[in-house]
Amino acid sequence: MSMKEDDLSYLPLFITEPVYLFDEEEPVTSVSSAAETTPGEVAENPAKRERVPEEPSADNNGVREPEQPAYAAGEPEKKEPAPAPVPPKPLPFQGKNEKSIVLAIDTPTNQDQRDLLKKIMASVNITGRDVAMTDVRGLQDPASLPPHRLLISFGVEDPLLFHGEVPVPYEIKKVDHQSFVLADSLSTLYSDISAKKNLWEVLKKLFVA
Template identity: 30%
Template structure:
């Protein structure tokens, strides 16, 4: 609205008029982790801000096996952070693991096949895995994830 004074609005409308500041529509998302190793983890869980307790427990085990912790990664729940621009801090990563297919705005590279590590022209690595809830209950998916993680991290 060009006019900053809204006192005239009641003369035009009989119903209550609410003026919404445009800045209120922009939500800023605080990811989990400190991103020390520049590793981006993407999850999509509607019921929780970051990750469910069971998902967090599984991620802790995965990170521990890789000699990492949540301080080393940046965990983003894409159901609450629709685009990278909504992050509180600048997003820098050298590896991205997506647990489930990320929304288009989060597809920095072509996630073509599950459990296949793909590198882009700037040597950033991408791995598309099943959602954490599926990995937790399926031994074959755990094995596939571990083989991919070994390719991604333990050979560097």
């Protein structure tokens, strides 16, 4: 007796264990669900593409670093220009300073002292128009002094007047194109004849050929 190819009645004669038959299915090439779109569909509809949110950059403590300005390759980082220095306020003075001679004092002068100063200057042909008499109390910057080629200090031993080093009294100190002399105060000169002589000797070196 011939058996049809799909007649399986003979199987119980050879197999004693239970046998289960399943309908054949087409092989599955992907574990994705049937509802997933195909690559072609994704290309046609970019809106269907899955987007992964970008994570902000963070340091080891989980704190997000502040954004830094971007500069072109090779371009130096731009810096704010430094503020321009403010020039010191000039000291007020008496006279015209026509010969750039500064007479530095630190106390108000009385009439007797002013008359003495005029006689001292007149002895070497210097007038009030040639000099600038200025009160240097509280001097903080030498640049605030009137322009001068000669500075005579009457009793003021401030190093700022002499480029940092106070000269020996009645000796001429020269720094570049400037000369400096330290004399006694006007009150001492008024009453001390030897102080007058010392000042006269140094003035002759400065003004008398």
